[in-house]
Amino acid sequence: MKNLIKEKKLVMLGVIQEQHADRCRLFQQWKGLDFPIVQDALNQNAIAVVPVLMLIDEHGIVRSRRPNPRTLVADFIDKKFDKPASMAEPIAADFSKEDYWQKRYDKNPDDATNIIGLADTKLVWNRKTKKIKEAIKLYEAAIKKESKPADIHFRLGVAHRMLYESTGQANADLFAKAVSSWETALGMNRNQYIWRRRIQQYGPRLKKPYSFYDWVAQARKEIMARGEKPHPLPVEPNGAELAKRARQMIADANSKNPDPTNKITRVAKNMVTTHVNFVPSHPKPGDVVAVHVGLNISESGNWNHETEAMKLWIEKPDSEIVLSRQLVRDETPYKISESRKSVSLSFEVKIPENATKAVDLSAFALFNMCEKENEQCVFRRKDIAIKIPLSK
Amino acid sequence: MRLSIAIGLCLVLSTILTIDSAVAQSTRSARYQVQVGKPHPDFVFPNIQDGKPTRLSDFRGKKVLLVHFASW
Numbered sequence: 001m002k003n004l005i006k007e008k009k010l011v012m013l014g015v016i017q018e019q020h021a022d023r024c025r026l027f028q029q030w031k032g033l034d035f036p037i038v039q040d041a042l043n044q045n046a047i048a049v050v051p052v053l054m055l056i057d058e059h060g061i062v063r064s065r066r067p068n069p070r071t072l073v074a075d076f077i078d079k080k081f082d083k084p085a086s087m088a089e090p091i092a093a094d095f096s097k098e099d100y101w102q103k104r105y106d107k108n109p110d111d112a113t114n115i116i117g118l119a120d121t122k123l124v125w126n127r128k129t130k131k132i133k134e135a136i137k138l139y140e141a142a143i144k145k146e147s148k149p150a151d152i153h154f155r156l157g158v159a160h161r162m163l164y165e166s167t168g169q170a171n172a173d174l175f176a177k178a179v180s181s182w183e184t185a186l187g188m189n190r191n192q193y194i195w196r197r198r199i200q201q202y203g204p205r206l207k208k209p210y211s212f213y214d215w216v217a218q219a220r221k222e223i224m225a226r227g228e229k230p231h232p233l234p235v236e237p238n239g240a241e242l243a244k245r246a247r248q249m250i251a252d253a254n255s256k257n258p259d260p261t262n263k264i265t266r267v268a269k270n271m272v273t274t275h276v277n278f279v280p281s282h283p284k285p286g287d288v289v290a291v292h293v294g295l296n297i298s299e300s301g302n303w304n305h306e307t308e309a310m311k312l313w314i315e316k317p318d319s320e321i322v323l324s325r326q327l328v329r330d331e332t333p334y335k336i337s338e339s340r341k342s343v344s345l346s347f348e349v350k351i352p353e354n355a356t357k358a359v360d361l362s363a364f365a366l367f368n369m370c371e372k373e374n375e376q377c378v379f380r381r382k383d384i385a386i387k388i389p390l391s392k
Numbered sequence: 393m394r395l396s397i398a399i400g401l402c403l404v405l406s407t408i409l410t411i412d413s414a415v416a417q418s419t420r421s422a423r424y425q426v427q428v429g430k431p432h433p434d435f436v437f438p439n440i441q442d443g444k445p446t447r448l449s450d451f452r453g454k455k456v457l458l459v460h461f462a463s464w
Contacts, residue, residue, distance in 0.1 A: 027463035051462075090447065215463070
């Protein structure tokens with residue numbers, strides 16, 4: 001096939017179902033993919049699984065949805081296809097421009113297609129925080145107008161995820177809204193595996209088909225070995241995104257409490273805030289839930305990543321609750337030693353079958369940080385109460 | 393399907409792909425319904441290299457292998 005492309009008898013066009021363009025770029029660099037690739041972050045093409053391949057002739061007509069490598073040349077490359085009586089209309093040149101959709105929206109603001117088109121354009125082609133917020137409002141309005149708004153819920157989830165990541169600060173509410181929107185979308189269309197993957201990406205290992213981003217470390221290593229510089233990732237995949245699939249939940253029995261005597265100094269009030277999220281958002285008794293603990297540092301300080309990694313210790317509860325890990329380390333490969341960017345640490349909990357109310361856990365984080373006021377870098381502890389809500 | 397399934401191998405796998413289930417349970421519009429013998433609806437997405445709009449119709453006049461895939 002490479003020869004066909006080289007001889008300009010065939011053009012390959014990739015459409016990647018991926019949330020982060022930078023991760024696409026790293027993947028493209030790693031694999032040396034030299035054909036054009038476009039990103040469909042909102043699943044606008046409504047692809048339900050990947051990979052999907054299609055052969056499209058010179059007139060834009062689909063000739064195969066099941067390409068056969070043995071007959072590709074005879075049945076497609078060497079074949080002359082007649083120009084059809086009717087052709088697909090190319091989309092408007094300014095289809096990707098916000099103005100185009102704004103005008104349509106202004107003309108008919110009650111039309112869900114116009115509302116969604118405007119919101120999609122803000123997200124896909126702009127991505128500034130203000131635009132993401134505007135898109136969220138539009139999707140929320142569109143949901144009220146549609147009888148089958150599953151795909152709008154998915155888009156809303158993407159918008160919340162983008163907003164969550166846009167500030168560099170963890171916000172439990174935004175992450176929860178992203179997961180909740182995706183859960184709603186999937187609840188309306190259980191066969192949509194692209195949507196399902198978004199939840200699994202952040203979910204527990206038992207529910208994962210595979211690790212989503214374990215390839216990133218390998219890609220960087222191989223790219224650097226080639227003497228190239230890997231494309232940077234503004235949002236590093238971590239925790240559940242890197243976790244490998246597991247077939248059973250094994251309790252962590254070996255970790256040791258990093259502050260056994262409870263003597264490490266607590267961080268000053270309001271210096272560090274924590275946000276906790278759960279995937280699934282409301283587990284049932286017997287479920288395994290991924291718990292994501294996000295830590296934000298105030299403007300009066302910054303994290304110091306120069307020394308040992310941030311740690312999260314979860315106290316072993318007395319009940320039948322099983323923890324995948326009691327001690328979680330931040331494994332983000334930091335390129336700078338000081339940062340205010342939120343840190344996320346994840347672990348998994350198996351809810352007892354007989355649980356009847358929210359599950360409470362006690363945890364604490366240990367970290368190195370620097371205080372701006374006195375220019376001191378210190379090691380501190382933050383106690384964290386975790387309450388896992390159960391499905392009603 | 394994992395990323396380790398390189399694009400080049402996708403063709404080989406084509407016979408086992410369940411493409412019929414893949415396309416377009418679109419809740420948005422019929423423009424994403426794809427049928428053999430019919431025009432593929434046009435689309436525009438950002439190119440991941442430079443973010444510029446790339447349309448399927450930019451490739452009109454060429455034979456195209458369109459691949460929907462993921463890195464995970």
